Amino acid sequence: MKITELIKILDAKVISMPQQDIEISGGYCGDLLSFVMGRAPEKCAWFTIMNNANVAAVAALADIGVVVLCENVQPDGHLLKAVKNKEIALIVTALPIFEAARKI
Amino acid sequence: MSSLHLEFDVAGNNFVSAGSASNEVKLTLKKLGVEPAIIRKVAVAMYEGEINMVIHAGGGKAIVDIFGDKIDIELKDSGPGIADISLAMKEGYSTATDTIREQGFGAGMGLPNMKRYTDEFEIESTVGVGTTVRLAVYF
Known part of the structure; x- marks a missing residue:
């Protein structure tokens, strides 16, 4: 599934979509960043409610395909700036994490 | 064999700049054509080290040497x-405060992740003096 298809399925709002529309490798759910870094597959969709600048650092370093903020959680100002600077795909959906992830 | 030497100051208690040293190393390795899976291991291990210095040590220094076949990273703080290093190495053990946990850290996976993602891992620490972690990853 491509990021653009995921956006449609989740009825998500696009916050940042600078990169090429890549094929998502799978999904990972979690808010504890060390778990995400250690275990999220490369190019996956990362479902989380964590919305600070650390999310961008982890997404960049762990080669996350797209960050999906769930429950309509909005990125804070630092995260917003960081995803644009680092060219990270970030979308927001109203769905809870479980509901969002099972749509993949 | 020639090597590339990089040094970074890591600011304490600053989560906005945390990860910038790891990101720069990641970009450098990418330019050098190192395999992406290896780059990810280096980036994750170094970021965990950076975060440890940000959270626990009031900052520190990252010294990086890149050779043809490997990367050495030294993370040094005061x-x-x-x-108890063996306790700190246990997955799930953390001394992070609630404020740090709200940032998404404090899972007690920092040092274990650093060991897991590197080929060589060494830690030396003296209470009241500081901690030095040495990491190496072979390409």
């Missing part, structure tokens, strides 16, 4: 030190 923080409070670690009293």
Whole structure:
């Protein structure tokens, strides 16, 4: 599934979509960043409610395909700036994490 | 063999700049054509080290040497030190405060992740003096 298809399925709002529309490798759910870094597959969709600048650092370093903020959680100002600077795909959906992830 | 030497100051308690040293190393390795899976291991291990210095030590220094076949990373701080290293190495053990946990850290996976993602891992720590972690990853 491509990021653009995921956006449609989740009825998500696009916050940042600078990169090429890549094929998502799978999904990972979690808010504890060390778990995400250690275990999220490369190019996956990362479902989380964590919305600070650390999310961008982890997404960049762990080669996350797209960050999906769930429950309509909005990125804070630092995260917003960081995803644009680092060219990270970030979308927001109203769905809870479980509901969002099972749509993949 | 020629090598590339990089040094970074890591600011304490600053989560906005945290990860910038790891990101720069990641970009450098990418330019050098190192395999992406290896780059990810280096980036994750180094970021965990950076975060440890940000959270626990009031900052520190990252010294990086890149050779043809490997990367050496030394993370050195003058923080409070670690009293029981074997306990700190246990997955799930953390001394992070609630404020740090709200940032998404404090899972007790920092040092274990650093060991897991590197080929060589060494830690030295003296209470009241500081901690030095040495990491190596072969390409």
